Amino acid sequence: MLLQAVFLLLLHCLASTLGQYELCKSLVSTDEGSVWEQYACQPKSTSMRDYMRIKVDPPGITCGNPPERFCTLENPYLCSDECDASNPDLAHPPQLMQDKERNGLLTYWQTVTWSRHPEPLLANISMSWNKSLELTDDIQITFEYGRPTVMVLDKSMDHGRSWQPYQYYADDCMDAFDIPPKRVRDLSATNITRVICTEQYSRWVGSKNDKNVKFEVRARFSVFAGQRLQNMDSLYTRMESMKGLRDFFTFTNLRMRLLRPALGGTYVQRDNLLKYFYAISNIEVPARCKCNLHASQCLLQDGNLQCQCEHNTTGQDCQRCKKGFKAKSWKAGSYLPAPNGTPNTCTIAGHNCECYGHSNRCSYIDYLNIVTCVSCKHNTRGQNCQHCRLGYFRNASAELDDEGVCIECNCNQMGSVHDRCNSTGYCQCKDGATGAKCDDCLPGYYWKQGCYSNVCDEEMLLCQNGGTCYQSQKCICPPEFKGALCQQPQCEAGKDCNAASSLHLTTATVLLCTLLAHLLATLTTH
Ligand SMILES: *[C@@H]1O[C@H](CO)[C@@H](O)[C@H](O)[C@H]1NC(C)=O
Ligand SMILES: *[C@@H]1O[C@H](CO)[C@@H](O)[C@H](O)[C@H]1NC(C)=O
Ligand SMILES: *[C@@H]1O[C@H](CO)[C@@H](O)[C@H](O)[C@H]1NC(C)=O
Numbered sequence: 001m002l003l004q005a006v007f008l009l010l011l012h013c014l015a016s017t018l019g020q021y022e023l024c025k026s027l028v029s030t031d032e033g034s035v036w037e038q039y040a041c042q043p044k045s046t047s048m049r050d051y052m053r054i055k056v057d058p059p060g061i062t063c064g065n066p067p068e069r070f071c072t073l074e075n076p077y078l079c080s081d082e083c084d085a086s087n088p089d090l091a092h093p094p095q096l097m098q099d100k101e102r103n104g105l106l107t108y109w110q111t112v113t114w115s116r117h118p119e120p121l122l123a124n125i126s127m128s129w130n131k132s133l134e135l136t137d138d139i140q141i142t143f144e145y146g147r148p149t150v151m152v153l154d155k156s157m158d159h160g161r162s163w164q165p166y167q168y169y170a171d172d173c174m175d176a177f178d179i180p181p182k183r184v185r186d187l188s189a190t191n192i193t194r195v196i197c198t199e200q201y202s203r204w205v206g207s208k209n210d211k212n213v214k215f216e217v218r219a220r221f222s223v224f225a226g227q228r229l230q231n232m233d234s235l236y237t238r239m240e241s242m243k244g245l246r247d248f249f250t251f252t253n254l255r256m257r258l259l260r261p262a263l264g265g266t267y268v269q270r271d272n273l274l275k276y277f278y279a280i281s282n283i284e285v286p287a288r289c290k291c292n293l294h295a296s297q298c299l300l301q302d303g304n305l306q307c308q309c310e311h312n313t314t315g316q317d318c319q320r321c322k323k324g325f326k327a328k329s330w331k332a333g334s335y336l337p338a339p340n341g342t343p344n345t346c347t348i349a350g351h352n353c354e355c356y357g358h359s360n361r362c363s364y365i366d367y368l369n370i371v372t373c374v375s376c377k378h379n380t381r382g383q384n385c386q387h388c389r390l391g392y393f394r395n396a397s398a399e400l401d402d403e404g405v406c407i408e409c410n411c412n413q414m415g416s417v418h419d420r421c422n423s424t425g426y427c428q429c430k431d432g433a434t435g436a437k438c439d440d441c442l443p444g445y446y447w448k449q450g451c452y453s454n455v456c457d458e459e460m461l462l463c464q465n466g467g468t469c470y471q472s473q474k475c476i477c478p479p480e481f482k483g484a485l486c487q488q489p490q491c492e493a494g495k496d497c498n499a500a501s502s503l504h505l506t507t508a509t510v511l512l513c514t515l516l517a518h519l520l521a522t523l524t525t526h
């Protein structure tokens, strides 16, 4: 026991020299031999600049094709600088925003000048990593020759499918975005995830004085962890308890929308537009891979960052349990309790009672002398949750431990005998019904909340005596006929079926004759 205590102490020392949450597991000797102890763990923070894929829009925005001259805000009348895409010494391609600058040589991406003023000079810079990342320090974008007077930083958490604003930047927030200006230091613990517009990084201070535009992560962290971030435990505790806090620092893509360049004054000087453009020499994105506290390493594999998952988890972000380790459902690791957190390891499903991850509870049934899974989820049933519930069938392309292993039969209520189906999803149909779900009729039947035999059709059951067949359901007969197929005259058999009509005729004749007689009488009296 003493030995173990000493070992654990040693481990703590080791963990603290390594930094917090850097160790996923460690071999510990106990009286029963060595066992692995597991801890919540996360990769080190690193410069994600080296892994980002960068794209600028619109396509022709980078300067130098054709070559052009430009000047700077500080030397507006010395327009001798040249940008030429075909000359490596004078070219300013996008990759110069993420290169390692050697020997103090400043390298930067540069756009065309604002020669089309007053049409706005717009540029988008999209950065993608194809990996969920968590910011660990300030994003810092270095602008040469002045910072934009209006720009927006956006982020995406779903690989660019949807975007949201991260921070607005303007020299006049009300004027540019109709948002009152704020600083991060105006925020408190309750509204730290608020998206703000800041005027701190857009004002003209001379191009050499302050070149950086920041997204402040450190200042936000310090609200919880103290000025020097000395109390990170407090931050991590908040990460666990405050909804949206962790997600606020999580992203897969970033995008800068540059909306107006530095002006160097209040107005645009229309007679010298060659001094207005954007130029970026560096983009720092200090972050770590999001591995859900299940990995301490994140490595480049086939060009993409990949968490080296521990705790028997798998996936790019360790967001799943490995196959066969689904005794209970997957959970992210937790920072709590300090200092080692909780690993929430995926464990192998027990030998005597495998539930394939559809239940995390087993129960011993005394009179049967068996152990059985309790409350199987995902529409499964059985001792090991290995069958599908009635009304469901086995998904042939899913493993037994897949959440989608059972598919609803979906038998048509009217057309089928019951709501169960066979193992390929076929329902049992009532007479006349057909199709996998019994929602169709066999030939010779029509559908009307179930299948019914045709009364009439165009082949065997023809309507007679000029009747027409209405949707196989009934013959519409001419007035003189009746019967299912209009086979029967309206009048009783054996009687004179023309009597009625001849009587009508007689009446009409009598009437006509009377009329004529009247007419004749009137004519003769005059
Ligand atoms: C920048 O991206 C936004 C959002 O997708 C888009 O509306 C805008 O047209 C883009 N601007 C340029 C210059 O490509
Ligand atoms: C993104 O990463 C995933 C997982 O590593 C990989 O399957 C996919 O091909 C990657 N996509 C691109 C465009 O690299
Ligand atoms: C954040 O909350 C503080 C106090 O709780 C308040 O003074 C401040 O105005 C709020 N900031 C924003 C942007 O809502």
Ligand SMILES: *[C@@H]1O[C@H](CO)[C@@H](O)[C@H](O)[C@H]1NC(C)=O
Residues within 6 Å of the ligand: 025, 036, 038, 310, 311, 312, 345, 346, 348
């Ligand atoms: C993963 O599962 C194997 C097999 O059950 C087990 O020996 C190992 O300790 C597990 N690893 C972790 C990190 O839990």
Ligand SMILES: *[C@@H]1O[C@H](CO)[C@@H](O)[C@H](O)[C@H]1NC(C)=O
Residues within 6 Å of the ligand: 395, 396, 397, 398, 399, 402, 404, 405, 407
């Ligand atoms: C069957 O399982 C596969 C593999 O998990 C899944 O992609 C598919 O959606 C499932 N089918 C249905 C109908 O649920």
Ligand SMILES: *[C@@H]1O[C@H](CO)[C@@H](O)[C@H](O)[C@H]1NC(C)=O
Residues within 6 Å of the ligand: 422, 423, 424, 425, 426
């Ligand atoms: C399920 O029923 C359909 C239709 O009756 C049949 O073709 C199929 O062979 C049945 N599948 C099995 C596995 O019995």
Ligand SMILES: [Ca+2]
Residues within 6 Å of the ligand: 096, 097, 098, 099, 100, 101, 106, 107, 108, 280, 281, 282
């Ligand atoms: Ca550079």
